[in-house]
Amino acid sequence: MYGVNPNYEVIDGIPLYPDIASLPKAPELAVIATPPDTVPGLVKELGARGTKAVVVITAGFGESGGAEGRKLKNAMLEGARPHLLRVLGPNCMGVMVPRTHLNVSFSNVQPLPGQIAFVAQSGAVQTVVLDWATARNIGFSHFVALGEMADVDFGDMLDYLANDPYARAILLYMESVTQPRKFMSAARAAARMKPVIVLKAGRHMEGARAAASHTGALVGDDAVYDAAFRRAGMLRVYDLQELFSAVETLATLPPIRGDRLAILTNGGGIGVLATDSLMDEGGKLAEFSAETMDRLNAQLPSIWSHDNPVDMIGDASGERYAAALEAMFNDPGVDATLVLNCPNAMVDSAEVAQAVIDTYQKKTAKGVRPVLLTSWVGGTSLDAGRHLLIENRIPTYDVPSDAVRAFMQMVRYQRNQALLMETPPNLPEIFKPDVECARGVIEKALAEGREWLMETEAKEVLSAYRIPVVSTYFAEDPEKSAVAATNLGQPVVLKILSPDILHKTRVGGVVLDLQSPELVRRAAEVMLERVREAIPDARIRGFAVEPMIRRLHAHELIIGMTEDTLFGPVILFGHGGTAAEVIRDKAISLPPLNMHLARELMTRTRIFHLLEGNENLPHADLDGIAFTLVKVSQLVCDLENIVELDINPLLADEKDVLALDARIRVVRRGTSAKDRLSICPYPKELEEHITLPDGQTLFIRPIRPEDEPGLHRIFQHLSPNEIRLRFLHPMQILPHSLAARLTQIDYDREMALVVGGGSTEEGMELYGGVRIVADPDNENAEFSILLRQDKTGLGLGPMLLRRIIEYARLRHIGEIYGEVLAENKAMLKLCEAFGFKVKRIPDDPGVVHVSLRLFESATDSYP
Structure with a gap:
C-alpha cells in the first residue's frame, strides 16, 4: 500500500510519495480523495502507469447539475478510456470486501464477513445498513458504494457479483439506472443464479412527460422500474425495514x-x-x-x-x-x-x-x-x-x-x-406482418409533418400486423357519410377525423348507434358545428363510419405502448373504455413479449378475473388477447418511429378480439427499433434458408424459448456416450432448468443458432445447433455444438461453426473458445480445420482447450 501526498512523508506509519510518477510500481487499485480539478489528471496518469481501477471519493462532478462539474467528469472519463481503466464513483463512500480485509472507504464500521453483497448509490443508506447488520451479527461479502456512477454502474457490479462464489445473494439500493440494456442483461443473468433484491428510491416522483394518450397517462416512471425488476427476476422491496428483513433472511435462511x-x-x-x-x-x-x-x-x-x-x-x-x-x-x-x-x-x-x-x-x-x-x-x-x-x-x-x-x-x-423459467407455448397461428405496408402509412404522415395518425391510418397499421379491427370507411363530408352508412346497411358509429383531435369523445366527435343514413348525415352536420366551436383551428379531414358493434358478453380492454425516457418502449394492458384513466386497472411490461409473458401481464390486472369467466359469464378469448399483445410487441420491435399507441377499446368476448379505436403517434428517429429497446429482441435478420447438395432444404434461425420441446427431442436422439462427449459429463435426462436456460437466452450476450427441416421457421424439427456465450465485455465467448447423431455427415457441423464465427466477428468478440473431451476426435478435427489453437489442460488431461483469436487485442474488438 502506497500513500501519495506532496505535503507529508509519513501518515499512520505509511510512507508517502510526492506524486504518482515516484511510486515504485503501478498500483492495482487507486483511491483518490483530492480536489475535483486534480482528479482527471491523476486518473490519466494512473492509467498510463498501468493501474486498472480507481475509486474516486471526491465529490464535485456535476452532482447538482453544474456545468463545470460535468466538464470535469467527462475529462476524468477521457483520461481513463485509452487505458481501459475502470472508475468507481465519484462522490462515493468506497469499497469494502471483508473476506480479503479490503477497506477503502470512510465508513466508521468494519463489516463482518458474510455471504451478502450490498451495492448502493447512497453512502448514508450504507452506513445505516452496516450499523444495523453489525449489531445483529450479519456479515457481507462485498460492500460497494457506486456514488454518481460515472463509469462503473449497477450493471457492472451485477455482472461481477453474479459470478463471485462468495456472494450468495445481492442487495441493491438504487436511485437511478444507467445504460438500461446492460443493466437488464446483467440483472437477468444475476437473478437466475442467486437472489437479487432491490430497494428503489424516488417512487413518487412525477414524470416530466406530458401524456396525450391513455397509455401515457397510466404509465409512470416508477411503474416502468417495477416492470424492469419483474422482467429481470429481481425482488423489489419498498422501505428500509423490508430491506433489513431481506438482509436477515438472506444471511441466515436456506433456500x-x-x-x-x-x-x-x-x-x-x-x-x-x-x-x-x-x-x-x-x-x-x-x-x-x-x-x-x-x-x-x-x-x-x-x-x-x-x-x-x-x-x-x-x-x-x-x-x-x-x-x-x-x-x-x-x-x-x-x-x-x-x-x-x-x-x-x-x-x-x-x-x-x-x-x-x-x-x-x-x-x-x-x-x-x-x-x-x-x-x-x-x-x-x-x-x-x-x-x-x-x-x-x-x-x-x-x-x-x-x-x-x-x-x-x-x-x-x-x-x-x-x-x-416456464416454457412459453407456440403462437396460435403463423404470424407474418406486412411491415412495409405499416412503414408506408407512417412515412406518409411524417412527410406531411404530422405526429398523430388519423384513426383510419392507425387501423391500417394494426391491420398490417394482423390485429383484427372494425371495418372503417372514410367519408369526406356529411353526404358521403350517409352513403357509407347506406353501403353498410346496419346501425353505424360516426367519428370525426382530424389530426388535431385525439380524444374525440371530449369534443362530441363520436355518435353511436345511428339507425339510418339520414340520421348519419344530420349527426355529421351537427358534429362539424360542435367541433369547430370547441376547436376552431382543428383541421377536419372528414368522418369515419363504422358498423355499430354489439356483443353481449364483451369486455372493453386497452392495449397500449409508450416510450420511457430510460427503458424505452413499454407495453400496457388493462381495463379499457372511456373510464380507463379513472379505473386505473392496468399492468405494464417491457417488450419483447411471447405468449407466456403476455399471459403473465394479463394476470396482473383485476379485469383478468372477469376474462377468465364464471358460471354466469363465458370466458373471453384469452389466447386471442395474449396474441394481440404479442403482435403489438412485434410492431414495437419493428417500427422505430412509433412512440405512442392506444388500442382502446379492444373488444374481447369468448369468440375473438376486435379493435374499435386506435391512436398512434410517430416521430422520425435516427436509430433502429432494436436499439431503443432495453431487452434485445429476437434477431430475425439471422434467419436463413439453405439447400444441401442432396436438395434438402433446411432453415437456420436463432433459438427461441418455445424451442425447449425440440431441444428435448434432440437430447432423446443422443446415445449416453454422445451426451457425455457434448455435455462433458453423463446425464440421463435434460433437466427443465437447463433446457430453459439453453432456450431462453439473452440475445445481447449470447447467441444460439438452430437448424431444422422444412422451409419455414414455424414448427420445424430441430436437428441441432451452435451457441456462444460471451462475457459482459465481449472479450471472450465460449462456444458449443450439438447435433443429432442421425444428422451428422451432412456438413451441418462446419456450416454452423462457420456462421457462429461470422456472428462473433460482427459482435466484435475478441476470442471464442471451448472445452472438448480429448476422445472427441471429430470435434477436435473440426476445430483444427477452422484454425483453432489446441491446448491440453495439465490438471485435466481428459479435456482439451480450443481457442480462436478473432481480434489481436481487446481494444481492437471494440466497434
Missing part, C-alpha cells in the same frame, strides 16, 4: 421450498396477527399431517389450539416449544416455521430461545436445515432471548409481520424465477 408456513406461539392473539399478515402477503398456512397432529396431541396440553397456528397457551416452557417444533420440522407439508414468544412471568424467554436453538441445531446436525424464523414480541425483557437467537444465526424479527414479510419475500423470489 425456501414453498409458501406453507407453520406458526408456533404461546399467545393466541399474536398467532392470529401473524396469520393475517401471511394471508395479506399471499402465503398459506401449512396443513399438518395426521402423524404431526398425533405428536402434538401427545406433547401439548389438551387445550392447545389443535390447528395451525399452534397456540401452546401462555405457560409454554422451553421443553414444550422443543417438542412442538421437532414435530413441525418433521412434517413434509411444512415449508417453514415461524416461532413466536410473548413475555410472561412464568417462563424465561431466554430459556425458550435456547430450547429453539437446541432443537434447530439437533436437526441440522442430521444434515437437514429447516427454514426457521422467530419473533420475540415485546420490549427489553426479551432482549436476552433475542441475543441468543442472533448469536446462533437464527433470524429474529421485532414483530411477526416483519418475519412473515421476510419469508414471503423469498417465496416471491422463488415464484418469479419459476415464472421466468
Whole structure:
C-alpha cells in the first residue's frame, strides 16, 4: 500500500510519495480523495502507469447539475478510456470486501464477513445498513458504494457479483439506472443464479412527460422500474425495514421450498396477527399431517389450539416449544416455521430461545436445515432471548409481520424465477406482418409533418400486423357519410377525423348507434358545428363510419405502448373504455413479449378475473388477447418511429378480439427499433434458408424459448456416450432448468443458432445447433455444438461453426473458445480445420482447450 501526498512523508506509519510518477510500481487499485480539478489528471496518469481501477471519493462532478462539474467528469472519463481503466464513483463512500480485509472507504464500521453483497448509490443508506447488520451479527461479502456512477454502474457490479462464489445473494439500493440494456442483461443473468433484491428510491416522483394518450397517462416512471425488476427476476422491496428483513433472511435462511408456513406461539392473539399478515402477503398456512397432529396431541396440553397456528397457551416452557417444533420440522407439508414468544412471568424467554436453538441445531446436525424464523414480541425483557437467537444465526424479527414479510419475500423470489423459467407455448397461428405496408402509412404522415395518425391510418397499421379491427370507411363530408352508412346497411358509429383531435369523445366527435343514413348525415352536420366551436383551428379531414358493434358478453380492454425516457418502449394492458384513466386497472411490461409473458401481464390486472369467466359469464378469448399483445410487441420491435399507441377499446368476448379505436403517434428517429429497446429482441435478420447438395432444404434461425420441446427431442436422439462427449459429463435426462436456460437466452450476450427441416421457421424439427456465450465485455465467448447423431455427415457441423464465427466477428468478440473431451476426435478435427489453437489442460488431461483469436487485442474488438 502506497500513500501519495506532496505535503507529508509519513501518515499512520505509511510512507508517502510526492506524486504518482515516484511510486515504485503501478498500483492495482487507486483511491483518490483530492480536489475535483486534480482528479482527471491523476486518473490519466494512473492509467498510463498501468493501474486498472480507481475509486474516486471526491465529490464535485456535476452532482447538482453544474456545468463545470460535468466538464470535469467527462475529462476524468477521457483520461481513463485509452487505458481501459475502470472508475468507481465519484462522490462515493468506497469499497469494502471483508473476506480479503479490503477497506477503502470512510465508513466508521468494519463489516463482518458474510455471504451478502450490498451495492448502493447512497453512502448514508450504507452506513445505516452496516450499523444495523453489525449489531445483529450479519456479515457481507462485498460492500460497494457506486456514488454518481460515472463509469462503473449497477450493471457492472451485477455482472461481477453474479459470478463471485462468495456472494450468495445481492442487495441493491438504487436511485437511478444507467445504460438500461446492460443493466437488464446483467440483472437477468444475476437473478437466475442467486437472489437479487432491490430497494428503489424516488417512487413518487412525477414524470416530466406530458401524456396525450391513455397509455401515457397510466404509465409512470416508477411503474416502468417495477416492470424492469419483474422482467429481470429481481425482488423489489419498498422501505428500509423490508430491506433489513431481506438482509436477515438472506444471511441466515436456506433456500425456501414453498409458501406453507407453520406458526408456533404461546399467545393466541399474536398467532392470529401473524396469520393475517401471511394471508395479506399471499402465503398459506401449512396443513399438518395426521402423524404431526398425533405428536402434538401427545406433547401439548389438551387445550392447545389443535390447528395451525399452534397456540401452546401462555405457560409454554422451553421443553414444550422443543417438542412442538421437532414435530413441525418433521412434517413434509411444512415449508417453514415461524416461532413466536410473548413475555410472561412464568417462563424465561431466554430459556425458550435456547430450547429453539437446541432443537434447530439437533436437526441440522442430521444434515437437514429447516427454514426457521422467530419473533420475540415485546420490549427489553426479551432482549436476552433475542441475543441468543442472533448469536446462533437464527433470524429474529421485532414483530411477526416483519418475519412473515421476510419469508414471503423469498417465496416471491422463488415464484418469479419459476415464472421466468416456464416454457412459453407456440403462437396460435403463423404470424407474418406486412411491415412495409405499416412503414408506408407512417412515412406518409411524417412527410406531411404530422405526429398523430388519423384513426383510419392507425387501423391500417394494426391491420398490417394482423390485429383484427372494425371495418372503417372514410367519408369526406356529411353526404358521403350517409352513403357509407347506406353501403353498410346496419346501425353505424360516426367519428370525426382530424389530426388535431385525439380524444374525440371530449369534443362530441363520436355518435353511436345511428339507425339510418339520414340520421348519419344530420349527426355529421351537427358534429362539424360542435367541433369547430370547441376547436376552431382543428383541421377536419372528414368522418369515419363504422358498423355499430354489439356483443353481449364483451369486455372493453386497452392495449397500449409508450416510450420511457430510460427503458424505452413499454407495453400496457388493462381495463379499457372511456373510464380507463379513472379505473386505473392496468399492468405494464417491457417488450419483447411471447405468449407466456403476455399471459403473465394479463394476470396482473383485476379485469383478468372477469376474462377468465364464471358460471354466469363465458370466458373471453384469452389466447386471442395474449396474441394481440404479442403482435403489438412485434410492431414495437419493428417500427422505430412509433412512440405512442392506444388500442382502446379492444373488444374481447369468448369468440375473438376486435379493435374499435386506435391512436398512434410517430416521430422520425435516427436509430433502429432494436436499439431503443432495453431487452434485445429476437434477431430475425439471422434467419436463413439453405439447400444441401442432396436438395434438402433446411432453415437456420436463432433459438427461441418455445424451442425447449425440440431441444428435448434432440437430447432423446443422443446415445449416453454422445451426451457425455457434448455435455462433458453423463446425464440421463435434460433437466427443465437447463433446457430453459439453453432456450431462453439473452440475445445481447449470447447467441444460439438452430437448424431444422422444412422451409419455414414455424414448427420445424430441430436437428441441432451452435451457441456462444460471451462475457459482459465481449472479450471472450465460449462456444458449443450439438447435433443429432442421425444428422451428422451432412456438413451441418462446419456450416454452423462457420456462421457462429461470422456472428462473433460482427459482435466484435475478441476470442471464442471451448472445452472438448480429448476422445472427441471429430470435434477436435473440426476445430483444427477452422484454425483453432489446441491446448491440453495439465490438471485435466481428459479435456482439451480450443481457442480462436478473432481480434489481436481487446481494444481492437471494440466497434
